[in-house]
Structure formats: structure tokens, C-alpha cells
Amino acid sequence: MAVPSFLARERIIARPGFNRWLIPPAALAVHLCIGQAYATSVYKAALVSHFESSLTAIGIIFSIAIVMLGLAAALFGTWVDRNGPRAAMFTSACFWVTGFLVGSLGIATDQLWLLYVGYGVIGGIGLGIGYISPVSTLIKWFPDRPGLATGMAIMGFGGGALIASPLSRQLMSFYDPAYDPKVPTSIASGHAVSMLFLTLGLVYLVFMMFGAFIVRVPADGWKPAGWDPSMVKHRELVTTASVSAGNAIRTPQFWLLWVVLFCNVTAGIGILEQASPMIQDFFRQGDGSLVAGAAATGFVGLLSLFNMGGRFAWSTTSDFIGRKPIYMVYLGVGMILYVLLATVGSSATWLFVILAALIISFYGGGFATVPAYLRDLFGTYQVGAIHGRLLTAWSAAGVAGPLIVNGVLDTQGTPGELVAGNYRPALFIMVGLLAVGFVANLLIKPVASRWHEPSTASSTAVPEGASR
Template sequence: MAVPSFLARERIVARPGFNRWLIPPAALAVHLCIGQAYATSVYKTALVEHFDTSLTAIGIIFSIAIVMLGLSAALFGTWVDRNGPRAAMFTSAVFWVSGFLVGSLGIATEQLWLLYLGYGVLGGIGLGIGYISPVSTLIKWFPDRPGLATGMAIMGFGGGALIASPLSRQLMSFYDPDYVPTDAASVASGDAVAKLFLTLGVLYLLFMMFGAFLVRVPAADWRPEGFDPSTVKKKALVTTENVSANNAVRTPQFWLLWIVLFCNVTAGIGILEQASPMIQDFFRTGDGSLVAASAAAGFVGVLSLFNMGGRFIWSTTSDYIGRKPIYMVYLGVGIVLYLVLATLGSSATWIFVITAALIISFYGGGFATVPAYLRDLFGTFQVGAIHGRLLTAWAAAGVAGPLIINGVLDARGTPGQLVAGDYRPALFIMVGLLAVGFVANLLVKPVAAKWHESADAVEEFTHEHHTPERSAAR
């Protein structure tokens, strides 16, 4: 599928002297916007009352968006690699913003199916394309620090809720004077949420377009000053060869990483999905009282910080200790943390908060490290497309995680009357999942030479999209 000339890859080849540190802000401009997906709980109750439906019916919107994220990332990954980050970021912005506009119309007209179509389907496509749009570009700009590069960008997705949550509350209070954002019992009107969607759509369009028109790709022969590509051969599991996206999915390494990501994400989503009620249920007293709603909201904020920080800190750490060892930490230490949460989590608030925060930091770190892991195993040739196909694991986890924890809690009692013990079966299931992921990670080995692309095939692809004549047209 061709793109307009102003979006074409050859128009954004960086001139000599371009500062590569401008690329992470361009990526962040997109990821901070699409990271709003983690802030849907802010207006979930308002939508339940507006549509007079159940939490499950509203929660499906988020599940649709995550499924579409995985599917669109898989389907359009090769297109993103071929046409470059500007075309991908631009396309992502169009779909993401359209999702808000159609969703706003659905809320205003009380047509829930339009919200499914808008935020769920259209917005989910924007999520998928936007999520993978800067990945291969960042890795090519930072071949010396791929974990740092992807961590800088992908931490924006984890931190998007830190901006979107308070901003959404303030905007809803502006559109609905009766709504008090500091009162957990206060619920905004449907009209306020509809106007919120319109406002966010306009704001996100501006920021995402800024990122799209700032981003550049390096020239084919560019290298960071002082970087010697031959040094990567000295590191275990790191290849200087290249594997195409079509061949990557035929290797056992791809499917082992799919299992690793699925297990890590499913376990993390279990806590994120229930964060606010979970801390209240864990510390519910005999008379039915629980921790203050403000404390629960603060806990959600702490998780967002650790989700964002883990994406940067742990992925950067992986540049020094390696991708396979860092996933042994995510999964192995994660098992211990889940056991602590299940058995000791209700004994003290500080134990609960620290344990959950570390688990979520591993959840975020897993997302940020996996592009660099893929680059190590499959090379840079079509790493964006391979990453897109791997994100189908996220789509599956986005359904499995909530189903596991909600299914267990539904069988254990009534929301608002649950206690810490009711969560233990779900937490032990997460321990089992992390154990499966740990074993899968241990089995990862270097990719066999039979899957490597020939130098001629890579050169042909490169010349097709980076000829000097076409690059000169920028």
C-alpha cells in the first residue's frame, strides 16, 4: 500500500549531523498519547451509569482495543518497516483520534456499539500501529544501546495514564460542575465523558503529529561515533545476521518468546485490572470498612510510576546483563513476589504496595525489553514487523488476564465483600504462568543459520527504499 510522498521513508532520511537524541522525544510524543489506554478506569463508572449497563459490558471496550492492538501490530508490522516511522505515526494518529471522535458520538447518542467500534476497533488499530511505529527506527539509531532506546520510548506507553488520568478528571469536572474529581463517590455525566473524548482527540492529534514530523531514519551507512558493529558478536544470543518476519515466525525462538511475553503480561494485567479494589479488599476489616478511596487512588498512581519506570530501568539494565538474564529476573523473581503477595500481602500495607509495585515494574520491563531481545535474535532487518507479530501475545493476555482474575473473584463472592483470601487462587495461577514463562525463556537459543537472510536479499530491500536518487528528493 503506497503512502503520500510527504510521508515516504525516503523523505525522512536524516542529513549528516542530525542529533539522534531527537528520536526518543518523537517516539514519546506518540506513546504518551496512546498510553491513555491505561486510564480508562477514570470514566468506567460514568459509562456504566450513562448506558445503564454492567462493568463487564464497558470493560469489553478495553479488551477489544487490546485485541485490535495485537492484530493490527501483526498485520501491519511489515508495512510499518517498509514505509517508515512517519507514515506509521501519521496513520496511528488518524485511527487513534478517529476512535475518540466516533466514541464521543456513541456516548452522546447512547449507542454503545459506536463506542465499541470507535475506541475499541479504530482506536485499537491506532494503538497497534503507534506502538510499533518507532521500534525498528530506535534500534537502528541506537545499535549500541537498544535496550535504553526502546525503554525510553515504551516507558511513555506505561506513563500515559499518569497524564491522562488527572487530566481526564479535571476536564470532566470542567464539563460537569457537579462532578468532584477528589471524591471517589462522585460520578461524571455521560455528556462530560463525550466532551472529554472530543478534547482528548484534538490534543492527541497535535502531539502525535509533532512526533510524526520530527522523526527521521538514519542513512544506510550511518553508525554512532565510536561504535564498532563487530563487537556485538562477542555477546551471547546476539547476531549480526538478519531474519525476515516471515521466517522468524517459523523459528522456535519466536514462539518461546511469545510464551514468555504472554505469561509475563497475563500476570501483570491481573493486578492492573483490579488495582483499586484489590488494595481495599486486602485490607478490609471485620466491620466491613476498608482503606480510604484516596489511598486506593494513590496506589494506582504508584503502580503507574513503577510501570513506566520499569520500562526504562529494566530495559536499560538488559544492555549490561543481557536479555535472557533480565527475563529470568522478571519471571523468576516474579514468582517469589506473587507468592509473597498471596501469603503475606494482607499482613502489612507496605508489603502489599512494594510487592505489587515491583511486579508491575517487571510487567513494564518485559514490554520494553522484548524489542531488543528480538533484535538480538533476528537482527534489525524486519524487527518492527517481528515485534508486531509477537504482540499477538499481548492481545491474548489482554483477554486471559482479566478472565482469570474476574472468573476467580466471581466464584468467590460479591464485589465489595471480598477479602485477601479470595484473591489467592488467582495469584497462584499467576505463579504457574510465570513458571511456564521461566522455562520457555531458559530454552531460548541462537537462531539457526538456515533462517538467515542472504546479504543480497537485505541489500535489495534496502536499495528499494533508500536509493540515493530517492533520498536526495527529501
């Protein structure tokens, strides 16, 4: 599919002397906007009230968006690689913003199905394309620090909720004076949420287009000053060869890494999905009163902070200790943290918060490190397309995680009456999942040379970040 000339790769080849540190802000401009997906809980109760529906029916909107994220990333990954980051970011903005506008119309006209189609399907496509759009470009601009580069961008997706949550509350209070964002029981009107969607769509359009029009790709043969490409191959799993997206999905390494990501994400979503009620249930007193109810809102914000910080800190650490060892930390230490959370997590609020925050930092770190892991295994050629296919693990985890936790809790008692012990079966299931991921990570070996592209083919093709 051809793109207009102003979006073409040839128009965004960087001139000599271009500062590569302008690329992370371009990526952040997109990821901070699409990271709003983590802030849907802010207006969930308002939508339930407006549509006179259930939490499950409203929660499906988020699930649809995450499923479409994975599918869009997989289907459009090669297109993103071929046409470059500006075309991808521009397309992502169009879908993401259209999703908000259609969703706003659905709320205003009391048509829940329009919200499913708008935010869920159309917006979800924008999520998928936007998520992968800057990744391989950043890897090519920062071949010396790929973990740092992808961490800087994907950190924005984890931190998008830190901006969107308070902004959404303030905007809803502006559109509905009866709504008080400081009162947990206060619920905004449907009109306020509709106007919120309209406003966010227009604001995100500006910022995402800013990112699209400042992004650049390096010229053929560019490398950072003083960097020797031969230094890349200093660990067993790091290759200087190239593997196409079509061949990558035929390798055991791809599917082992798919299992690793699925297990890590499923375990993390289990806590994110239940964050607010979980801390209250863990510290519910015998008479049913809550000793940590006031801390629930702050706890959710803290998890968002660790989700964002983990994406940068852990992925940067992987540049020094390697991708496989850092995943051994995510999964191995994660198992220990989950066991502690299940057994002694309810003994003290501060202990519960620390354990949960570390687990979520590993969840975020897993997302940010995986593009660099793919680059190590398969090279930079079509790494964006490979990343897109791998994100189907996120789609599967986005469905599996909530189903596991909610399914277990449904057998344990009535919401609002649960206590710490009711969560233990679900938490131990997460331990088992992390164990599976740990073994899968151990089994990852270098990709066999028979999957490598011929040197002439990979040098003449046009992967993400290159040009003719």
C-alpha cells in the first residue's frame, strides 16, 4: 500500500550532523498518547452508570483494544518496516484519534456498540501500529545501546496513564460540575465522558502529529561516532546477521520468546487489573472495614510509576548484563515475589506495596526489553515486523490474565467481602506461569545460520530505518 509523498521514507532521511537524541522525544510523543489505554479505569464507573451496564460489559472495551493491538502489530509490522516511522506514526494517529471520536459519538448517542467499534477496534489498530512504529528506528539510531533506546520510548506507554488519569478527572469535572474527582464515590455523567473522549482525541492528534513530523531515519551506513559495529557480537545470543520476519516465526527462538512474554505479561496484568480492590481486600479487617481504603488510589498511581520506571531502568540494565539474564531476573525473582505476596504480603501494607511495585516493574521491563532481545536474536532487518508478530502474546495475555484472576476470585466469594487468602490460588497460578516462562527463556539459543538472509539480500532490502 503506497503512502503519500510527504510520508515517504525518502523524505525523512537525516542529514549529516542530525542529533539522534531528537528521536526519543518523537517516540515518546506517540507512546505517551497511546498509553492512555492504561487509564480506562478512571471513567469505567461512569460508563457503567451511563449505559446501565455491567463492569464486565464495559471492561470488554479494553480487552478488544488490546487484542486489536496485537493483531494490528502482527498484520502491519512488515508495512511499518517498509514505509518507515513517519507513515506509521501518522497512520497510528489517524486510527487512535478516530477511535476516540467514534467512541465519543457512541457515548453521546447511548450506543455501546459504537464504543466497542471506536475505542476498541479502530483505536486498537492505532495502538498496535503506534506501539511498534518507533521501535526499530530507535534500535538503528542507538545500535550501541538498544535497551536504553527502546526503554526510553516504551517507558512512555507505561507512563501515559500518569498523565491521562489526572487530566481525565479534571476534564470530566470541567464538563460536569457535579462530579468531584476528589471523592471516590462521585461519578461523572455520560456527557462529561463523551466530551472527555472528544477533547483527548484532539489533544492526542496534535502531539502524535508532532512526533510523526520530527522523526527521522539514519542514512545508509550511518553509525554513532566512535562506535565499532564489531563490538556488538560480544555475547552468545547477539548476531550480526539478519533474519526476515517470515523466517523468524519459523524458528523455535521466536516461539520460546513468545511464551516468555506471554507468561510475564499474564502475571503482571493479574495485579494491574485488580490493583485497587486488591490492596483493600488484603487489609480488610474482620468486621469488614478497610484499613487501606484511602491508600488504594495512591497505590494505583505508584504501580503506574513503577510500570513506567521499570521499562526504562530494567531495559537499560539489559545493555550491560544481557537480555537473557535480565529475563531470568524478571521471571525467577518474580516467582519469589509472588510467593511472598501470597504468603506474607498481608502482614504489612508497606511490604505488600513493595512486592507489588517490584512485580509491576518487571512487567514493564519485559515489554521494553523484548525489542532489544529480538534485535539480538534476529538482527535489525525487519525487527519491527518481528516485534509486531510477537505482540500477539500480549493480546493473548490481555485476555488470559483477567480471566484467570477473575475466574478464581469468582469461586472464592463475593466482591467486597474478599480477603487476602482468597487471592492465593490465583497468585500461585501466576507463579506456575512464571516458572514456565523461566524454562522457556533458558531454552533460547542462537538462531541457526540456515535462517539468516544472504548478505546481498539483507543489504539491498529496505528495512526500518534504512533508505535507498
